[in-house]
Amino acid sequence: xxxxxxxxxFVFIFILFAVTLGIAAYATYFERKVAAWFQDxxxxxxxxxxxxxxxxxxxxxxxxxxxxxxERAEKWLFILGPGIAMFTALMTGSVIPWGKDLDLFxxxxxxxxxxxxxxxxxxxxxxxxxVYGIMIGGWASNNKYSLxxxxxxxxxxxxxxxxxxxxxxxxxxxxxxxxxxNIVEEQHGMNWNIFYQPLGFIIFFVCALAETNRAPFDLPExxxxxxxxxxxxxxxxxxxxxxxxxxxxxxxxxxxxSVLFFGGYNFPGMDYFSxxxxxxxxxLAMFTKTxxxxxxxxxIRWTLPRFRFDQLMHLGWKxxxxxxxxxxxxxxxxxxxxEGWFH
Amino acid sequence: xxxLSNRKQVVSKKEMTFMEKIYLPAILGGMWITFKHLxxxxxxxxxxxxxxxxxxxxxxxxxxxxxxQGRENCTACGLCAVACPAEAxxxxxxxxxxxxxxxxxxxxxxxxYEINMLRxxxxxxxEEACPKEAIFLTDRIVPSNFERxxxxxxxxxxxxxxxERIDITKRQHTGKRGKx
Numbered sequence: 001x002x003x004x005x006x007x008x009x010f011v012f013i014f015i016l017f018a019v020t021l022g023i024a025a026y027a028t029y030f031e032r033k034v035a036a037w038f039q040d041x042x043x044x045x046x047x048x049x050x051x052x053x054x055x056x057x058x059x060x061x062x063x064x065x066x067x068x069x070x071e072r073a074e075k076w077l078f079i080l081g082p083g084i085a086m087f088t089a090l091m092t093g094s095v096i097p098w099g100k101d102l103d104l105f106x107x108x109x110x111x112x113x114x115x116x117x118x119x120x121x122x123x124x125x126x127x128x129x130x131v132y133g134i135m136i137g138g139w140a141s142n143n144k145y146s147l148x149x150x151x152x153x154x155x156x157x158x159x160x161x162x163x164x165x166x167x168x169x170x171x172x173x174x175x176x177x178x179x180x181x182n183i184v185e186e187q188h189g190m191n192w193n194i195f196y197q198p199l200g201f202i203i204f205f206v207c208a209l210a211e212t213n214r215a216p217f218d219l220p221e222x223x224x225x226x227x228x229x230x231x232x233x234x235x236x237x238x239x240x241x242x243x244x245x246x247x248x249x250x251x252x253x254x255x256x257x258s259v260l261f262f263g264g265y266n267f268p269g270m271d272y273f274s275x276x277x278x279x280x281x282x283x284l285a286m287f288t289k290t291x292x293x294x295x296x297x298x299x300i301r302w303t304l305p306r307f308r309f310d311q312l313m314h315l316g317w318k319x320x321x322x323x324x325x326x327x328x329x330x331x332x333x334x335x336x337x338x339e340g341w342f343h
Numbered sequence: 344x345x346x347l348s349n350r351k352q353v354v355s356k357k358e359m360t361f362m363e364k365i366y367l368p369a370i371l372g373g374m375w376i377t378f379k380h381l382x383x384x385x386x387x388x389x390x391x392x393x394x395x396x397x398x399x400x401x402x403x404x405x406x407x408x409x410x411x412q413g414r415e416n417c418t419a420c421g422l423c424a425v426a427c428p429a430e431a432x433x434x435x436x437x438x439x440x441x442x443x444x445x446x447x448x449x450x451x452x453x454x455x456y457e458i459n460m461l462r463x464x465x466x467x468x469x470e471e472a473c474p475k476e477a478i479f480l481t482d483r484i485v486p487s488n489f490e491r492x493x494x495x496x497x498x499x500x501x502x503x504x505x506x507e508r509i510d511i512t513k514r515q516h517t518g519k520r521g522k523x
Contacts, residue, residue, distance in 0.1 A: 303377045
């Protein structure tokens with residue numbers, strides 16, 4: 001790898017890291033604002049104009065709080081938990097293509113940290129590891145509520161990862177590639193996967209809600225039953241990391257949804273532009289879609305009550321998996337007919 | 344047997360229909376309801392800057408009124424203290440001497456008049472009992488304090504000054520007194 005390429009990647013990773021963290025921080029602010037709007041309130045408005053300094057105030061508060069480790073907790077795992085949660089949440093963003101190549105300083109810069117040719121598998125893998133952060137943290141706390149939260153998180157993750165994986169297989173069959181960049185390139189213009197896979201989108205979206213532990217599937221941390229679930233024993237910035245990781249995961253999963261089903265950086269009428277204009281407009285389109293899905297995630301959270309655990313399992317195993325298998329089968333048959341296999 | 348209230352309902356545990364089982368219509372309906380709330384006017388009162396108006400019947404800190412010539416209305420009859428269910432009011436009566444006519448309206452007056460604001464339940468029965476329209480509950484809030492002793496309000500805090508008269512017209516037009 002040439003030095004210039006190394007520097008280019010380093011700068012891009014740094015920018016992406018900063019942007020992801022910034023967006024995650026402001027997602028907490030927006031979550032509270034959106035909640036307030038849905039409930040006819042104003043929301044945070046004291047820190048700075050319209051309360052836009054609220055995330056900084058929250059962060060400062062979390063930093064200066066007592067960093068407490070329970071006496072009977074497994075000390076190293078207790079510290080490791082939030083780290084894993086944060087790490088895996090941030091890693092999924094690395095294979096997402098944020099835009100077309102940008103021409104700067106006489107060389108083309110790829111707006112993607114790594115164009116892994118099995119990008120979608122990479123994301124699924126890191127999503128699965130993500131539950132380890134919750135499991136390890138919940139188990140190491142040595143608290144029954146935390147343990148319950150951890151168990152729920154892992155069983156929920158296993159149940160919904162299957163249906164999610166099957167949806168991903170249908171998308172891969174449509175575009176014929178595991179690379180996220182190829183999947184996006186396939187959906188040129190308005191040729192988005194959502195029009196071919198509406199059912200797949202709904203299932204994927206429900207599974208994404210479950211994977212990010214968002215309402216109505218926030219059973220691992222439900223306050224009314226588990227007093228906060230897996231992060232009951234956590235305080236200070238360790239808890240901040242868990243909360244933050246949730247918002248990072250929210251952002252990256254919104255990005256994944258827009259890449260898989262809504263054409264990523266493609267937008268209608270993109271053939272009229274070329275070069276850097278197209279690349280920048282593409283990035284804007286990508287972020288618009290992502291923010292829209294972040295909003296939808298919040299919208300759902302402030303609309304729906306939490307599922308009961310047996311309903312959750314019922315929905316996952318008895319509804320989503322058969323439906324997604326059916327969807328997979330239909331897609332396979334249609335592709336086979338189109339390819340002319342039955343002549 | 345027929346129920347008397349006609350409000351009896353048979354509890355049933357119905358199986359969900361297919362449309363209910365797929366949840367989506369209900370979820371979209373719910374999301375539409377929350378979406379409409381996005382454009383509603385919010386109900387927030389930004390408290391330290393905006394203060395909500397008290398209802399006319401609000402019962403806050405008491406005031407001992409003076410008449411138009413600045414004489415205390417209270418004649419220390421003790422009816423308020425008798426009426427008080429919390430026994431928060433105590434007083435000592437004194438006879439008016441010559442030369443004090445500009446201070447007290449009747450021949451008898453309260454030389455000390457104390458209300459323990461920690462005992463007081465702000466029921467307003469003292470106001471109801473008073474035959475001289477001397478004591479009223481106002482829309483002022485009794486401030487908090489670190490010391491218990493500070494909550495026993497004497498005449499210095501209760502009797503209004505002529506410079507800053509306390510408006511009690513809202514109380515006079517409510518309840519029984521309004522009909523009179």
